[in-house]
Amino acid sequence: MGHDHAAQQANRTRLTVAIGIVACVLVVEVIGAWLTGSLALLADAGHMFSDLAGLLIALAATVVAARPATDRQTFGFQRAEVFGALINGLILLAVAVSVVIGAALRLLTGQAGEVQGGPMLVVAVIGLVANVAALLLLRPAAGSSINMRGAYLEVLGDALGSVAVIVAAVLVLATGFTQADAIASLLIAAMIAPRAFMLLRDAVRVLSESVPVDTDVAQIRDHILGTTGVVAVHDVHVWAITSGAHVFSAHVVVEPGVLNSGGAGRLLDELSDCLSHHFDVAHSTFQLEPAGHAAHEDQSHR
Structure with a gap:
């Protein structure tokens, strides 16, 4: 328990420092985009803003997940992470769409605007160095915590965005091809959009209480039926409170001897x-019942 608590404290410290780094770079990129006229920098700043939200959600998850359940929140507060992911996904999608529209207008009209490659390159390099520092900070915990792994991937996406901006800035400086800025912003949008859809898909799946993708209900039913003393199983429900926190409930019909001999606890x-x-x-609930009991229940069974 002491080791787990120490690990959680270390993860919070890592996340807090990473949030500080990303927040500073975000401010630098927004100012840099305004001064240089770079759409790619603005796109990367939008990408970084959504990632900052993701890091804040990850930090909040380490705190909220530790809060005990209450009479009003009987499963605790873990689903707050899902609502945060939903908001983050919507922000990502809005950023991607706005960047694509802006880049398309620049490319189709041939008006790339004045892009100052030198300052753009400096800002992008600062962003890359900061993102690499945050990656090195988060990497030790990424293998042991799914929450920290998500934070690590957020920053990795930022680093790739910074690389795209650096390449565009070098092209602008070397060739004067200012359209490279718009092309780089499209590449960043292409990196943002899939993650936005995955976040929204996963959040909706949890909120709609669908069966988790890595769970096979038929296999669970077979395992239960293969247990000594079990005759049948129905009213099987599997859902998730949040990512990785699966919940299960079922009505299990048992042989008369199980209930009569006091074997219910063992089963x-x-x-x-x-x-x-x-x-x-993580949490399973079984209703043990004798044969014929299902006939008294109102709802249909599965």
């Missing part, structure tokens, strides 16, 4: 262990 332990070990289900 519940066996079923819970099966769900936890084989399907990574």
